[in-house]
Amino acid sequence: MTYDIAALRSQFPALDAKTAHFDGPGGTQTPRPVIDAIADAMAHPLSNRGHGVPGERNADAIVTEARRAMADLLAADPAGIVFGRSATQLAYDFSRTLAKTWSPGDEIVVTRLDHDANIRPWVQAAERAGATVRWADFDPATGELTPDDIRAVLSDRTRLVAVTAASNLIGTRPAIPEISRLAHEVGALVYADGVHHAAHALVDLERLGADFYVCSPYKFLGPHHGVLAARPELLETLRPDKLLPSTDAVPERFELGTLPYEFLAGTRAAVDFLAGLDTSATGTRRERLVAAFTALEAHEQTLRTQLDKGLTALDGITVHSRAADRTPTLLLTFDHHDTVAAYRFLAERGVHAPSGSFYAIEASRHLGLGDTGGLRVGLAPYNDAEDVDRLLTGLADFL
Structure with missing residues (x-):
């Protein structure tokens, strides 16, 4: 190492x-490679995605490569990588989409440990749907948020648990795999805020058990935007509001408007940079990321x-x-x-x-x-x- x-x-x-x-x-x-990747994307022909002219092909390649890079970073499926303006915007978009299925009597769990971007969108969506918000508290003396704290507010009416994978204020890393297991036992989905987490820990979406995991490349050496990872088959079941002529394909149906291609080029470069932190590592990008985060x-x-x-x-x-x-x-x-x-x-x-x-x-x-x-x-x-x-x-x- x-x-x-x-x-x-x-x-x-x-x-x-x-x-x-x-x-x-x-x-x-x-880092310089990220800066250069952003500049390089903008220095070459760039158009809306397609296959007819160089600008279209460049844009399509940038998006494809960025999805693959983020999939390697999060051990996710590239077809389940959604890009957005920020983690906050993604939380609002998905809260509105998921709330379409909620009704009075349903319950949503949020925690006192979270950044407000993983609290307020869910609280506001629950209020509009007539659902009840249940709060999970952490221990202020130890900073711990335990699975038992989540278990205490779960019921067979729980539809979603929104929980941080790492507190951006005090660093606490709750046991997301166990929290996810408890939530799934009552039929609830888990939306994990990994914005602070992804900068310090190697992510494996399947091991975490979260249904949605959101992060922001600018917290791990990349440009400013948000990324959400989920199983493509789960995304297929969700119907967000979107423009009529825009594609209904997953994951593009959740990406409203033209993507920031230059930032996606920077994100791919940031993941590659992270993969090189252990200068002695070899193998696939995911294998090098494992060594790098160690x-x-x-x-x-x-x-x-x-x-x-x-x-x-x-x-x-x-x-x-x-x-x-x-x-x-x-x-x-x-x-x-x-x-x-x-x-x-x-x-x-x-x-x-x-x-x-x-x-x-x-x-x-x-x-x-x-x-x-x-x-x-x-x-x-x-x-x-x-x-x-x-x-x-x-x-x-x-x-």
């Missing part, structure tokens, strides 16, 4: 500004250990990220200092660790932090030990 952090960092032009980035949970920096998790674990040890040595800090299984993302608050002031102090020293609730408003409130949240520190593939040292020194000076 070879993870060459110096060579990796050299491929990110944004790092030339010498900022230590801990803002990865909100969006990562972009190397990435080891690298991030080393940095998280360094970070945890350094934070323990500082007085007056509360770490709200305590779950046994979590991403390398920490939410901090301070006994006598405002987290916005900490963010500004660090920013002046070239360290970017933002403050807020980051749209995980229910989680922030459940932690007793109101709408304010805290200082979020998130690791990304390009972070190194020097970045962590700069952060810890900055926090020590601030305190």
Whole structure:
């Protein structure tokens, strides 16, 4: 296993500004191959998809290759990969589509741990359908959301469980395979928000058991848009609102309007870049992704250990990220200092660790932090030990 952090960092032009980035949970920096892929797509003939002229063929090839790349990343079927403007937009689209089958007496489960993009679309769709919303709470002391917490709000009337695969606020990774099994036992579908999860863990859609899994390439070195993965045969049963002349084929029936071809080219490049994180790996793209995420998790674990040890040595800090299984993302608050002031102090020293609730408003409130949240520190593939040292020194000076 070879993870060459110096060579990796050299491929990110944004790092030339010498900022230590801990803002990865909100969006990562972009490597040169992704930038080049986007530019290359726009530099060549590009038209609506087809097979008659070069621009049509280029567009069709870009979409096909992007679906295959995301299918390799998520261990999914390319025919079940749906592209959208964002994960939020996809959640709204699918909530409206699924709600067509709901009626008064049906129940929808959401959790306090989730980003609001995996709460509000379902709550609003349930209200319109006359369905009941059941809330699953997590333990604010440990940050854990357990299968038992989900089991407690399931019934034979449950139609859907919307649950995060990893909290973008505190990093908690619930046991999605067990939650999916419980939901399926009562006949419910599972919509898993993997926006934060996919950046830190190798995804296997079948192993997770979720019926829908959504993620955003800009959280794992790619461009800004959303991706949903599902079984093609499930997608065939859903009838979204769409334009009359638009195709009814799956997955295109869910992609409303012309796709951002240049961004899809960048997404394919981002997956290929991830597949090369372990520079000694060989084999298929999926096999290289397996090796890459093993190397990435080891690298991030080393940095998280360094970070945890350094934070323990500082007085007056509360770490709200305590779950046994979590991403390398920490939410901090301070006994006598405002987290916005900490963010500004660090920013002046070239360290970017933002403050807020980051749209995980229910989680922030459940932690007793109101709408304010805290200082979020998130690791990304390009972070190194020097970045962590700069952060810890900055926090020590601030305190």
